[in-house]
Structure formats: structure tokens, C-alpha cells
Amino acid sequence: MNKTPIVDPELYEQFLRLFSRDQLRIAGWIRSFVPEHAGADDVFQETSLELWRSFPTFRPDADFLPWALGVARHQVLKHWRTAKRDRLTFSEEFLHELTVEAIGLADELVPRQTALDECVKQLSDRQRDLIHRFYSDHQTAAVIASAWERSVHAVYKSLKVMRRALLECVEAKLSGQTP
Amino acid sequence: MTSHEGMLRKGDESMNKPAGAERVIELAEQLLAETASDKEIAELESLMADEPELRRIYLRYALVHGQLALTTAGLPETGLHPLSSSDSLVPSKSLQSPAQRSWLYVVTSVAAAVLLVVSAGIYFAGSRDNLGGVSSNLPELANNDLATGDVASGGHYDNRNLPVHVVGVMDTDRLKSISPTTFTVHQGATRLTTTDGTDVQIEGPAMFGASSRSEGVLFEGSVHASLTRPDTNYSIQTSSLRVVDRGTNFRVATMEHDRIRVDVIDGEVEVQSRIRRPLYYWSFDDRGSDGTAESEPDLRYSDDHIRQSPGLVGSGALVFENRKDAFVRIETGTGVEVGTGNMACSSGISIEALVVCRWSGRHMDYDEIFRKEDGNHRMLLSFQNDGSLNDFDVPEVAPGPCLSFGLHLEGHGYSELDMPLDGNDGRPSLQEMTDGKPHHIVATYDSFTGRKAIYIDGRLRFSHGFPVGNLILNGGPSPAVIGNHRNSEPFTGTIDEVAFYDFALSPDEISAHHQRAIRGEPYFEPQSGPLAPERWLAITLVSAGTSQVFDTLTGLAIP
Known part of the structure; x- marks a missing residue:
């Protein structure tokens, strides 16, 4: 009721x-x-x-x-x-x-988001395209692989490489280094 | 092997990362990709349990994933921008933008809907259809992707997704055919009808691979098969036993301690144990004059450039001298589509060879031992050094010379277990593999454990664990080839005693084969009987109205 x-x-x-x-x-x-x-x-x-x-x-x-x-x-x-x-x-x-x-992490959410946004600007067009497809359009790795004419594993690996690089970049920005 | 597309500078490696940080990130990535196994998640949890710093690293890494959907710099067409702490405490204009399909849009839409509902003063609780608690791993790429071509050199790779054998339809959607697929049923029952007309009911919790129109693989739980056509057969395979209908209606269930229970409702079934012999075994002992081997008529030799030498085992072996036109084609085992033909395996595979390797190890030099090129459903065992070219390596390894075992797994696509020839962690070095001595090489995959492995000289040297239950998707129209691939990847050295199995050899079996090979003997004892096409041996019949428990390892009935 x-x-x-x-x-x-x-x-x-x-x-x-x-x-x-x-x-x-x-x-x-x-x-x-x-x-x-x-x-x-x-x-x-x-x-x-x-x-x-x-x-x-x-x-x-x-x-x-x-x-x-x-x-x-x-x-x-x-x-x-x-x-x-x-x-x-x-x-x-x-x-x-x-x-x-x-x-x-509540206090870190805003500075981390800001740093991440800056780091994303440094990515290649291809990597930003990957973010758009995967996170925005919710395309699966298989669909992206098909569009890119690459293997599914290549897509997963690209995501992995990108996220790792972004983590390093965010950490560097927050610690005052310039990545 | 490995792609390094990231343009950002890697962080300072001298940063004081605690021990285990790299592993935590590696496992976190598996978790995010939803490919982590039970064991990997347990390892991740164990690593972080008493290490607050590792937990922080994990949380920050996961947060990158969580916040990426909210970034806007990479999504310029949305016109959105992330909120900062200085943003006003009113809904952002961006939240009202109509154009986004992003998660950001979904989130804000959900929030707006929630607030609308809240403002109307109505509580509600959402619910989702859960499809009866079923998830399935359908093939990753559509079969209409006809892109061919080679990433490497000269277009000799076939990267098409060839048509895959249809095994049946789901009862919930009879218009949608299914290719070989493993179903995980969490609760209730899921039904499918094979193209041969057998009704298969998977009774959750269970994991069952619909591997072909006439056979399924039971990994866990219970499955009930009911034949509707008298002219067909259906069998259910477990790790070492197979239950074949000789009637119309039966059930198989896994139990603890490697046992299964067989209940026969109608008719009778035959319980069989696997004959642990190769599907194919080529000894190359008597090459004929017409390009075929007299006792191995399925082999077609390309020309006289392949020398016959005294065998590493037996009287003959193949000597390849890095000539592009030299190969031995196997003119059997093919099928019309992926999943068909005698070389189409489902639950496991082993490729075994005795090799003297004189591979250069140079960048972009490939030496094939065995390869069957059915588009993205290829299987191969070859020496490779292709740097960051193809991105097939799972797990990811550093560029360099490797021994590669390629296979297509349902739900994962094509990947290669690239064993670096670096001499580290028990792996052989390139020098060891090319020392002029014979080496026994075995590559295996077992869907019952998820383990993909490479053994050299009787010992496990490199492996990777996939989730349990991923069926192999191979087979199809291309003939397998020994010693080359499309005149581009010729072998240098000697190949002998190639064997192909439709199951994973055990470490003990591999060790025994190696011991026999170094004594110059075939892999199998003479008294073990001739190699025969039969794959299964009848143990007993179980009649209607009765149940019987079997030990899957020994095949013995348990009273």
C-alpha cells in the first residue's frame, strides 16, 4: 500500500x-x-x-x-x-x-574529480573516444572493438592503460607534481 | 602483444608504493572488467586485508572508474562540466541538457525522477526484471563483422568472425538462436531446446555449457534432458565422464568430492569414461613419395623442401628450414562453420609436440608449430615476437620473444597465452629453447578449471586462470597447418610427434609423456593399445527408475 x-x-x-x-x-x-x-x-x-x-x-x-x-x-x-x-x-x-x-574519501571527491577532468584533457583523441563510448554511450568492449576493428582484449587493455595513467596523473596533480 | 596507448606520463616509479601495489591495481582492473575469478578476488581481498595503504590505492583506482563517467573534457559534445565545490547549490543547467545519453544524463534523469516522485509525496520502490536469474555469456562480437586484414604484415591474418554453429534456442525467445554458450542459472529453471529437438532444463543453481546440438557440458548443479525425437542422441559431459541417452529422459547432477549422480526417468543411459588418447597423433615416421604420409594420409606436405630426418622419436621427423613455401597441411578435422569439424573442441584442448627450435627470436619473426586459422576463432601454438602489435596477450606480458598459445574462449574472444622466453619465474629463456636440443611442448586449456597453461619438458612453466566454464569456440573450415602460416611464418628446426587432444592433459600425463619422449619412445605405452577414433569407453548402463552415483575421476559407481 x-x-x-x-x-x-x-x-x-x-x-x-x-x-x-x-x-x-x-x-x-x-x-x-x-x-x-x-x-x-x-x-x-x-x-x-x-x-x-x-x-x-x-x-x-x-x-x-x-x-x-x-x-x-x-x-x-x-x-x-x-x-x-x-x-x-x-x-x-x-x-x-x-x-x-x-x-x-568524501573530502577528496571534489579535488579528485577536478584533477581527473584536467588529466582527461591530456588524453589522446582515441582515448577520449574510448571514454565517450564506454562511459557515456555504454558501448560494450565488443561493440567498441568492432568499431575500432581491434580485438576485445585490445579494448580492455586500452581501458586499463588509460585508467592506470589517469590514476598516476591524478595522484601527481594532487601531490603538486605536474604530470 | 602489449599496447601502450596512454599518452600521459607514467607516475614516478620511485614513489614509495607499498609492496603489492602493482598487483592490487592489476587485480582491481580485473574486478572492474568483471573478469576476475573467485581466486583473484580472494587474492585481492587478502592483499588488502591488513594493508591500509593498499586499500587506499584500490579505492582511489576504483574512484577513477567511478568518476570517469562524470568527466566532461573527454565528452565535449555534451556541453557538460563537472561540479566543483564552488558551484551554486541549485541544479546545474547541465542537468537539464536534453542531448546526453551519458551515464551522467542517466544519473541526473534518475535523480530528477526521484525528486519529482518525492515532491509528489509518493514513495515507491523500483524493481527490475531479472530474467529468471539467468546470465549468459554470448559471443562477444557479431558474426557479421567481416573485417579482414592484418594488423601485422601483409594481410595474412584472418580477423573475421566466421559463422558459428547454432546449438538451439532459448525457450524464452525461440526466435533467437544460440551458439555454444555457458549458462549460469542462479535460481529456478532455464530451458532450451537444441536444434536436434532435445529439451534441456538447467536447474539452478547450476552452470551448464550448451556446447553443441547433441552435447552439453555440466560444470556445476543439475541438468535434465528429455529427447523428443527418436532419431537423435544427447549426452551430458562432466570432467571425465559422459552420460549418453539410450532412452528419452534423464538428469545429471554434480555432487561434492568429484562425484555425479545420474537419475534415469525413462529409458536408460550409458555412462562412459573418457579415453585419454589424442584425437590426432602425427609421428611423421613414413612420408610417402606423393606428398602424403603412407600411414598418415591426412597430411599433405607442401614440397620437398621439408626434409625428413631421423625422428626425435621413431623413424622420422619434419625438418623446416625457414622456407616460406614449406608446410604440412592437415587435411582433416575441418567443419562448415565454427564449432563444427573434428577439431572443434568445447571443454578442453591440448596441443603437444616435440621440437628442436632454431627460431631467431627477432622482432616480427614468427615460427609456427601448429595453427588453424578460422578467423578470430583460430588456434595456434607458435613462437612470436611482435611487440605491441596485436594486443591478444592475456595475461598482459612485456614485449619480447615468447611462445604463444592462442585460443578463442566463449565470452572472452580470441586471446593468446604468451609465455615470455625470459628465463624468469621458472619460464624458459630463448637460449634454452634454441639450444639445439629437443624440447617437449604442451599447451592445454581446461574449462573445468579455467586454466590455460604451457608446459615445457614436462613442467608447468606459465599459466593463466580464466573463470570456470568458458567453452572453447574453435573449429571451422580452415585446415590446420604444421610449420607455417600462409607462407609467412615458416618454422626453423625440427618438429616431431604432434598430438592434438579434445581435453586437457593432466600434469602427471604430461610429465609421463616427456619422460617417454626423452627416452626416444612415443608418448604412450605400446600395451596401452592402438590409437583409435573412439573418445569414450562405456562403463555401465543405468536403467529407468534408478539413480547411480559415480566418481568422475575413477569412473567407478559408488554404492
């Missing part, structure tokens, strides 16, 4: 402001634990709903992002509990620990 709660317009506006600011950070954080985009979409959707449901418990003097990541964490764990037979991941106990630790 659907429940029709009374919405406090002020509360809703406050939620909307905070959520709008941080939603992409939350989404990126979720996808780091749920690599596949459709699964990450589902978890993000559930997280968004849960954030609204739980918003009355949010203390106005607290930081919204760490609180939201805590909510997202539960949805990530729930996702993996449900999908455990579908795909392989860490043990539940370890995933618990890892996601707790990942909430500690």
Missing part, C-alpha cells in the same frame, strides 16, 4: 539544494563499488530515494556528503547481497570495512 506523507516544502527545498550539489559525487562514489553502469544506476536510484526518506534524520549542522555516502554505502551492500550470486565481489565482511573506509 502506498503511503502519502506530508512534504514539508522547506525541508524539501533544503534537501534539493544539498542533493543537487552532491548527487554526481555520490554517483561516482557508488560506481566505484558497482562497476557496471546499469547496476550503479539502480543503486543510485535506491540511494536517492533512501536519502529523501532519511533526510528528517539529517542534522543540519553536519556535512551532507559523508552522511549521504553512509546511506549510499548501505545500498551498495544491499546490492551486493542481492547480486552475490550474479557477480563476484569481495566477502560481505570485507566490503563492509572497505565501504566504511571509502566514506573517508
